[in-house]
Amino acid sequence: MIALDKKVEWQQPLVTIPEQNWDVVIIGAGPAGAIAAVHLAAADHRVLLLDKEHFPREKICGDGLLPDAMRCLDYAGIGKRVRQCGHLMHTATIVKLPSSTIDVPGTYLTLKRCLLDTMAAQRAVEAGAVFAHGRVDRIFVRADESVSFAIRGNNKKYTARIGIIATGANVRLLKEMGWFVPRKPSAVALRGYVRSSFDLDHLVVAYVKSLAPGYGWIFPLGNREYNIGCGLSLRGAPNSSKNLRKFFDDFINEFPLARELMQSGTIIRPLRAAALRSDFEGVYPFVKGPLITVGETIGTTLPFLSEGTGKAMETGQLAAEIVHMALISGDITKLKEYPERLTNDFKPRYQGYRTAESWIAKPWLSDFVFGRIQKSKYLGEVLSGIMAETYNPRELFSVNGIVKSFWK
Ligand SMILES: Cc1cc2nc3c(=O)[nH]c(=O)nc-3n(C[C@H](O)[C@H](O)[C@H](O)COP(=O)(O)OP(=O)(O)OC[C@H]3O[C@@H](n4cnc5c(N)ncnc54)[C@H](O)[C@@H]3O)c2cc1C
Known part of the structure; x- marks a missing residue:
């Protein structure tokens, strides 16, 4: 068990690490x-992992883990530890105010x-x-295609092959460094x-008409602690200039469960905001020479x-597999397989979720879909599968899906 009240010794100050080639x-x-x-x-490569923060560090997040995260944690050998420390729930309740509620069975875990x-x-x-511990200010690709990097407050020369x-x-x-980045998150x-x-012992996600295209959530963490928050999509959003704090206040005022939670509780960590980059709206390209980007x-x-967790x-797992191949073959051009795998294996899975997001952002359409799910056992199962990624969202968020629900 990790003691969180003191700085962990295993994150070393960079000054103690000798200059060397990783x-x-x-x-x-x-x-x-x-x-x-x-x-x-684990594959015996010499790995230097750097973070600008001292761990344990806070990360602004809803703290929810879905089955894809648990699969990765199991594969990395820490699924059991995470389950022991996390808070397990079997229902996610989706609320569409004023009055629609859908309980989606599944396996949901929260852990700060x-x-x-x-x-x-x-x-x-x-x-x-x-x-x-170290904040990287700049990365350089050297003539021999290896990497060196400048760390704030440290003049030592560290290099790496990748x-x-x-x-x-x-x-x-x-x-x-001149990589392409979309203008906004x-x-x-x-x-x-x-x-x-x-x-409360289930996840709650609430869609409130005045908050579209966004939503609020209440995620129980166990021991009467809750992660409460709201998110606002900036993608073509008519109200993207809306103040996020005001958006949160609207969520509390309009959603009785959230209001009750706040009235009966105390804030133990103040509200903090952060950006999200979804649907591959991040840096491009995914690989440049010996540099590869993930997450x-x-x-x-x-x-x-x-x-996103x-x-x-x-992607960290996939990158490790490809970097391993590049290292053992001594051929960094093997990194080019990474963008191919992202395009073929990952990107197609995002399309359905993008469609779902655009349907939910339209109040009349989301009202209709909610109505159908409440009447169709089959669509309830599909929604559960969408959360677990065992169903493509197109099974529900498409004309075919809706038509099918009338006889299934
Ligand atoms: C409010 C909110 C709620 C969310 N809720 C959920 C949720 O419930 N479930 C879910 O699955 N996802 C959720 N997400 C998304 C999730 O948090 C992210 O997708 C996830 O953290 C991405 O992981 P990552 O490793 O790519 O980046 P991060 O977790 O952001 O890690 C990046 C790390 O890089 C370090 N770093 C940055 N710059 C430097 C530098 N120059 N030098 C050294 N270190 C550096 C940072 O300190 C940080 O530790 C939420 C996001 C937000 C903002």
Whole structure:
């Protein structure tokens, strides 16, 4: 069990690490970077994992984990530990105000990200990676196609054969290096932690008409603690100029459950906001020479569900597989397989979620879909499968899907 009240010793100050040539440097120890580090270190590569924050660090997130995340954590050897520390639930309730409610059965886990990310980084260290504190200000590709990087406040010269960039929705580093970045993120979201006498043991996601195209959530964390927040899509949104804090206040005022939770509780961590990059609205290209990008840096968060932790880990896992092949063959052109795999295996899975997000953003259409789901057992099953990624959202969010629901 990780002690969270003190700085973890296994994240070393960079000054203690001698100058040397690494096989891989990974910049950013969120889920994408840490999972890549686990697999590469386990394959006996010399891995330096860097993060600008001292761990355990807070990450603004809803703290919800869906089955894709659990599969990656199992594969990395920490699924059991995460299940022991997390809060397991079997229902997600989707509310469409004023009065529609759908209970979606499934396997849902919550675990505060400061704990989850610490566990993943700790697993990377167990596998043999060196984890250090350092903010990377610049990455250089050298004449021999290896990588060197400038770390704030440290003049030592570190180099690596391959660099993995996993800095999350924060794309400043690559933007300054001239990589293409879309003008704005896909969404912004805000969350706070509340302790309350309120008793709730299922995830709640609420769509409130005045908040479209956004939503609010209440995610129980166990021990009467709740993660409460709201997100606002910026993609073609008519109200994208809306103030996020005002949006949160509207959510509390218009959703009785949220109001009750806030009235009966105290905020134990203040509301904080962060950006999301979904549907591959991140940096481009995914690979440049010896540099490869993973997770939210390339926009891996799923539209509609805003689920990004599992998807970040999936790309970290895929990148590790391809970087391993490049390292053992000594041929960095093998990294080119990564964009191909993203285009063929990942991107097609996002299309249905994008359609679902655009349907839900239209109040008349979402009212209609909610009405159909409430009447059709089959569509209820489909919705459950959409959360678990066992059904393509097109099964529900398409004319065919809706027509099918009339006889299934
Ligand atoms: C409010 C909110 C709620 C969300 N809710 C959920 C949810 O419930 N479930 C879910 O699955 N997803 C959720 N997401 C999305 C999820 O948080 C992200 O998709 C996920 O964190 C992406 O992981 P990552 O590893 O790519 O990046 P991150 O987790 O952001 O990690 C990036 C790391 O890089 C480090 N870093 C950045 N720049 C540098 C630098 N220059 N040098 C060194 N280190 C650097 C950062 O300190 C950070 O530790 C939510 C997002 C938000 C904003």
